[in-house]
Amino acid sequence: MAAVDLEKLRASGAGKAIGVLTSGGDAQGMNAAVRAVTRMGIYVGAKVFLIYEGYEGLVEGGENIKQANWLSVSNIIQLSPKPSTLLPWGFPSPGPDGHHPPLCLSKERGPGRAALSLAALAARPLPPGRGAGQRPTTWSSTASPTCASSAGMAASQVPTSSAASGAACWRSWWRKISETTARTYSHLNIAGLVGSIDNDFCGTDMTIGTDSALHRIMEVIDAITTTAQSHQRTFVLEVMGRHCGYLALVSALASGADWLFIPEAPPEDGWENFMCERLGETRSRGSRLNIIIIAEGAIDRNGKPISSSYVKDLVVQRLGFDTRVTVLGHVQRGGTPSAFDRILSSKMGMEAVMALLEATPDTPACVVTLSGNQSVRLPLMECVQMTKEVQKAMDDKRFDEATQLRGGSFENNWNIYKLLAHQKPPKEKSNFSLAILNVGAPAAGMNAAVRSAVRTGISHGHTVYVVHDGFEGLAKGQVQEVGWHDVAGWLGRGGSMLGTKRTLPKGQLESIVENIRIYGIHALLVVGGFEAYEGVLQLVEARGRYEELCIVMCVIPATISNNVPGTDFSLGSDTAVNAAMESCDRIKQSASGTKRRVFIVETMGGYCGYLATVTGIAVGADAAYVFEDPFNIHDLKVNVEHMTEKMKTDIQRGLVLRNEKCHDYYTTEFLYNLYSSEGKGVFDCRTNVLGHLQQGGAPTPFDRNYGTKLGVKAMLWLSEKLREVYRKGRVFANAPDSACVIGLKKKAVAFSPVTELKKDTDFEHRMPREQWWLSLRLMLKMLAQYRISMAAYVSGELEHVTRRTLSMDKGF
Secondary structure, eight states: OEEOOHHHHHHHHTTOEEEEEEOSSOOTTHHHHHHHHHHHHHHTTOEEEEETTHHHHHHHOGGGEEEOOGGGGTTOTTOOOOTTSSOOOOOOOOOTTSOOOOGGGSSSSOHHHHHHHHHHHTOOOBOEEEOGGGOTTTOOSSOOHHHHHHHHHHTTSSOOOSSHHHHHHHHHHHTTSOHHHHHHTOOOOBEEEEBOTTOOOTTOSOOBTHHHHHHHHHHHHHHHHHHHHHHTOEEEEEEOOSSOOHHHHHHHHHHTOSEEEOTTSOOOTTHHHHHHHHHHHHHHTTOOOEEEEEETTOBOTTSOBOOHHHHHHHHHHHHOOOEEEEEOGGGGGOSOOOHHHHHHHHHHHHHHHHHHHHOOTTOOOEEEEEETTEEEEEEHHHHHHHHHHHHHHHHTTOHHHHHHHTOHHHHHHHHHHHHHHSOOOOSSOOSOEEEEEEESSOOTTHHHHHHHHHHHHHHTTOEEEEETTHHHHHHHTOEEEOOGGGGTTOTTOOSOTTOOBOOOGGGGHHHHHHHHHHHTOOEEEEEESHHHHHHHHHHHHTTTTOGGGOSEEEEEEBOTTOOOTTOSOOBTHHHHHHHHHHHHHHHHHHTTTSSSEEEEEEEOOTTOOHHHHHHHHHHTOSEEEOTTSOOOHHHHHHHHHHHHHHTTSSOOEEEEEEETTSOSSSOHHHHHHHHHHHTTTTOEEEEEEOGGGGTOSOOOHHHHHHHHHHHHHHHHHHHHHHHHHEETTEEOOOSGGGEEEEEEETTEEEEEEHHHHGGGEETTTTEESSOGGGGHHHHHHHHTTOOOOOTTOEEOOBOOOOHHHHTOOOOO
């Protein structure tokens, strides 16, 4: 990883040209990627060309390739790709075998014609938004379209290709390129961005479009759940995933589905009996619905397809349940991109341009991927080969290996689903009792974490208590033993089912200690925000006075502010960002019929500017004021002048975000008055305070999945620690690592002792002293066309994808 010098960056872009295209199946977020590549390319001084109609447009050239300017990609970040938007996609029609042939190896439209198009426009680097049309599982044995293009250009000195047909095609077109042109443009650098709702590409935690597709699926499941309960129905939901079961797996995990079919893990022989037995058992306990999720590519152990209609008929015939089938189909590809996809696409697009600028003629084609919360460059062909290995393992019926090759996160999701979907008797009853409570303001995902923690604890034989109303409830004895089925239906609910308060334990330690003794509590799992972290720290610091507090403790960060030390992401922050983003989208749309209007929008977050910054990136804001990035009246003057210049273009609307505590004096009202006064005669202003709508609503798929996984991991960690500190018939834990915060830190989930986090905490402003997301502000300002220093930008380095790196679980 290396910092970027601004002058060198601009020098490296001067004289370069970048072509950007989208291809394969459409995926929400592609437009955000095109926007980021285009603007970053222009920012560094390169020419950027938009290639319409995918690889078809690249081959045909002409009007399909147009030079872009800054405004070419304005107001597209919220749009889902479709023919009426920026870059319609394209790939060849499937052949007799059902596979899509590589366009650039076809005889009539070969790499030579693409080379002519690129050479004519001096378009050397080419970052394609990659999709299902080039999915490794459907690529032909010769090469992918992207690699064929690369081979063609690289072979400008030696007219050969990996396929005979491509070579013949290449030679016929090569004669039309002059020797001077060939010497000038003798190589083609490629950086790929993976756009596919299936999340089926090895080497990345998430592909562009996957999170948005999960949003569509969960919206349908939430809606179906209400009607299913009304009529006591069973619903069989078929989701996309012809070769990859990620969508089905995560939606099942996020909805608590009763049964799941995915191609990587076919059910055991006799599954029909097991499934019907489980569904009947669920109904006998009083449940009014059953949800079965099936990936479109589901198969049995012999490779025979399992269809949704077959599953429906089976349930009707054997159980007599009123059963319906819902095939979601292409609704999963539609709708506006989620905040996660917009930010992911923007980060990847920016990094792709950096990869192209730093590339040499010998640099292998790379793909920009996501690892944890880091952008990583990987060799394209390594990822392709590893992805092909998955399909080969499935074809050979090595299903366990196929699941492992999908990655550690996929495998962990599968194991967690199996653990939580159906209660199994514990191997033995343990001696441990654990209590779970919520502390601080409500946050989406809290209930998912509590549910998974309760069920994991019970499956390990522990006695599990829940505490109502946080530390105050623990002091008052509001403690209740909970069973497996008591937390059914909690996954999709917002807020806190247990009730939560901000009260800290310091003023009621004696009562808390007394109830810990009465109930024999050996471990505490606290789900909440900064108060949860601070409260556990107070309990740890009081261990010297109260031996009852020498128990194991863990904090699951859950707050929309994302201000808890020890984690990069807190539960609830994704839901809050999406709520703020959707509101800002509507606000921007309201100005579509009004010329020259600027909106000043206030977000929550306390002193932490995460919400304002990330929402600003997701909606294409012109500025976002936060406490962590100090600003003065000179900065405000520059922003107003920048807005005035923008209003002279065809884009005559503006959006400015302000974190609620970004400045004592530059309030939302002050900004409104300033922009109104300085912009008088050029634009008018409106204000909007988003308020508590950012705390409400159903959790996003990310928060449901993340909360579920954190709850399981936290309970497993508590169980392990309890076994470590259990001596002579009692639990005694006073080491620093016996009280931790669990969280995602860069590329992995980690446990950080609260006592060690104390020195890294700004208690006055209730946030960590250093925050990773501040680096995202460079992207926010660059995409808003501010000339800024890139000295703080850290570009990625080329890494490699191996089975070991795939096995890591990043928390997604």
